[in-house]
Amino acid sequence: MALQQRLDIRQSQSLVMTPQLQQAIKLLQLSNLELAEYVDSELERNPLLERDDGTGWNDAPTTGVDREEAPAPVNEARVADTVELATSDRMAGSNDAPLDTDYENVYTNSSAADMDSAGLGSGEQFGEWSSRSGGFDEEGEGFEATLTERPKLRDHLEEQITMDLGDRLDRMVAYALLDHLDEAGYFTGKLEEVAAQLGCGLEQVENVLLRMQRFDPAGIFARTLAECLGNQLREKNRLDPCMQALLNNLPLLAARNLQQLLKVCGCDAEDLSDMVAEIKALNPKPALAFDFEPVQTVVPDILMRASPGGGWIVELNTETLPRVLVNQRYHSRVTSGARSKADKEYIAEQFQSASWLVKSLHQRANTILKVATEIVRQQDAFFLHGLQFMKPLILRDIAEAIGMHESTVSRVTTNKFLSSPRGVFELKYFFTSAIQGADGQAAHSAEAVRYRIKALIDAEKADDTLSDDKIVEILRADGIDIARRTVAKYREGMKIPSSVQRRREKALGL
Structure with a gap:
């Protein structure tokens, strides 16, 4: 076979993703925090973009001129910001191309009849719908503003060192021990190293540690969990020999080995149950009461509330939508002043990038609202009656209902949260696998x-714990066809011990 070079002409089709489309897809899967960071970086990079702070328009924020009344350059239409594009009258626009190629029309409906005419069906007691962007009008400060500042653990302990330790060398040892305290309140260092570091005797370091173990909060500076709990019980005058034996055998308590615990403690089952109840009332991490940091609550992307006429109102949370617009006045000014070809190309490129970003943000908000609206419609029974009425749902169900691709729905539901009367849920939460019904027809959500x-x-009951096989029988009697290994998998996933362990726990009063 001869080897030679030649030129051939071939015709083929391929999907090429432009940089603008790649940017739109990237924005779709970002969370609200990641989106804010991305927009901030674009504001720094692109001089034609600016943030709408509500004080005015473009480069004249102090004039107080309403944006709608501000003069626009000739032949240059003003580009609306992302929040204005996400209003109810804009969300249903058919001229706004979606991020998904199969997506044609923005789905909005005002009644169950409209849903039926669209071929989407209507949920039970679904009632009237309203899909729009916006937020709940809530007055008052946020939850974080009501929190009081808690004292610092180190400051609290240093005050006690100053008051309780009069000897100067003891104080030096105490401050050295304080440096080895972890966030839970346990001493994690080695006494020999502290003694060698300070050039003092090991006995003195041990004595100072024992004195510091009597500091507030109770259980501080313990070296083990048993020592932490024992110090708290000693302060309550409850550390008797039986209790000490129980603390020395905490692994047996963790294993729920009732018979062995009764043997090593030398007590009956009633006394053992009382001692276990006392241990449960103690604090295994005494330092966590200090240096408190408020938990950062999730900011939902979609807000949902009951409609006065029945059904649900689904809205976008405008607090998570970046207010970005194109500075048309500045663009007109720099365009008229540009002389070189490179300057004109740069201005045109930045204007195109800024306009596309605003449009991409609008498309992102539009797509999120459509997907969330359909999820709420599909899971109407869950919001009305509770978790036991959640229906099986997969990405394909939503994609087919609203005319999008599954990959688009997957991106939309990643790191997006819905605030509902039943709590805040990630959109991924509503997608669960189906378990076949015993009748072979009805399916149940996992x-x-x-x-x-x-x-x-x-x-x-304590004397009648349910085995996995018994649970299978009960579920099958309720019409749920499930295997025993599936019950065991679900039980272990919920951190629920086996029936034998649960029987031991209930015998101990756990």
Whole structure:
């Protein structure tokens, strides 16, 4: 076979993603925090972009001229900001191309009849719908503003060192020991190293540590969990020999080995149950009461509330939408002053990039609202009656209902949160696998089955714990066809011990 070079002409089709489309897809899967960081970087890079702070328009923020009344350059239409594009009358616009190629029309409906005419069906007691952007009008300060500042643990301990330790060398040892305290309140260093560092005797370091173990909060400066709990019990005058034996055998307590605990403690089951109850009332991490940092609550992207006429109102949270606009006045000024070809090309490129970013943000908000609206419609029974009524749902169900691709729905539901009357949920939470019904027709959501298993275990009696096989029988009697290994997997996923361990726990009063 001869080897030679030649030129051929071939015709083929391929999908080429432009940089603008790549940017739109990237924005779609970002969370609100990641989106804010991305917009901030674009504001720094692009001189034609500016943030709408509500004080005015473009480069004249002190004039107080309303944006709608500000004069626009000739032949240059003003580009609306992202929040204005996300209003109810804009969200349903058919001229705004979606991020998904299969997506044609923005789905909005005002009644169950409209849903039926669109071929989407209507949920039970769904009622009237309203899909728009906006936020709840809530007055008052946020939760963080009501928190009081808690004292610092080091400051609290240093005050006690100053008051309780009069000897100067003891104070030096105490400050050295203080440097080895972890966030839970345990001493993690080695006494020999502290003694060698300060050039003092090991006995003196041990004595100072024992004195510091009597500091507030109780249990501080313990070296082990048993020592931490023992110091708290000693302060309450409850550290008797039986209790000390129990603390020395905490691994047996963790394993729920009732018979062995009764043997090593030398007491009956009633006394052992009382001692376990006392241990449960103690604080295994005494330092966590200090240096408190408020938990950062999730800021939802979608807000949902009941409609006065029945059904639900689904809105975008405008607090998570960046207010970005194109500075048309500045663009007109620099365009008229540009002389070189490179300057004109740079200005045109930045103007195109800024306009595309605003449009991409609008498309992102539009797509999120459509997907969230359909999820709420599909899971209407869950919001009305609770977790046991959640229906099985996969990405394809939403994609087919609103005319999008599954990959688009997957990106939309990543790191996006919905605030509902039943709490704040990630959109991914509503997608659960289906478990076949015993009749071979009705399907049950895996999340609803988990809820059912947990409810059965919570309601069981101490002398009649349910085995996995018994739970399978009960579920099959309720029309849920499930295997024993699936019940065991769900139970272990919820951190629920086996029936044998639960029986031991209930015998100990746990």
